[in-house]
Amino acid sequence: MELMPQVLLAAVQAAGERYEDETTEQYSTRVLQNGLAIMAMMSPSSWVGKALLDMETTKGVFVGEIVDVEFLDNSKRYQFTFKSTRGSKFSADKLDRIKTDRIDDSYGPLVRKMVKQFKVGDVVRVWKKMEEAGETSDGMRHSSILYMERLR
Structure with a gap:
């Protein structure tokens, strides 16, 4: 998937730094949740994805x-x-x-x-x-x- 590096970067940025008492698994779960939310919003079936697609093609x-x-x-x-x-x-x-x-x-x-x-x-x-x-x-x-x- 071409967008994967950008989505991963955005998900990591949204998660911020790893908390002091946070395990790698907990941090990865936060990053995953952000990545899934970003991908869901990018979908043409979501109103956000539709608006972004409209903006790109208008x-x-x-x-x-x-x-x-x-x-x-x-x-x-x-x-x-x-x-x-x-x-x-x-x-x-x-x-x-x-x-x-x-x-x-x-x-x-x-x-x-x-x-x-x-x-x-x-x-x-x-x-x-x-x-x-x-x-x-x-x-x-x-x-x-x-x-x-x-x-x-």
């Missing part, structure tokens, strides 16, 4: 200024409105409106942190993911925010 990256943040009660999502530095080819007013994931699913804590971290006026780089048509309630493809970083 082509939807742009820079824009946040001009509005609104909570959509009916869908339990936030909608960020961006004034893109390149303009929007999808809307007449040149604004991109992109929703977050739902706040009541596994991404909820990440979404709430994002809403607290970013404010109107922030210029950010946005990674967005496209949801497949079969994953949406209306059968249409929608984009959602995967990750944002503040540029200024």
Whole structure:
């Protein structure tokens, strides 16, 4: 397995130094638990693994200024409105409106942190993911925010 050295290194780093009264077997067990947890999170069947895979494969990256943040009660999502530095080819007013994931699913804590971290006026780089048509309630493809970083 190609990832094994990186996973082992991460597992050892997460375990930290061996305790004074800890046997080699006890320390190895802590490292193993960390390694298994890391591998489980990397799996495409885990929400962490899926998000990391989405991040790795997304082509939807742009820079824009946040001009509005609104909570959509009916869908339990936030909608960020961006004034893109390149303009929007999808809307007449040149604004991109992109929703977050739902706040009541596994991404909820990440979404709430994002809403607290970013404010109107922030210029950010946005990674967005496209949801497949079969994953949406209306059968249409929608984009959602995967990750944002503040540029200024």
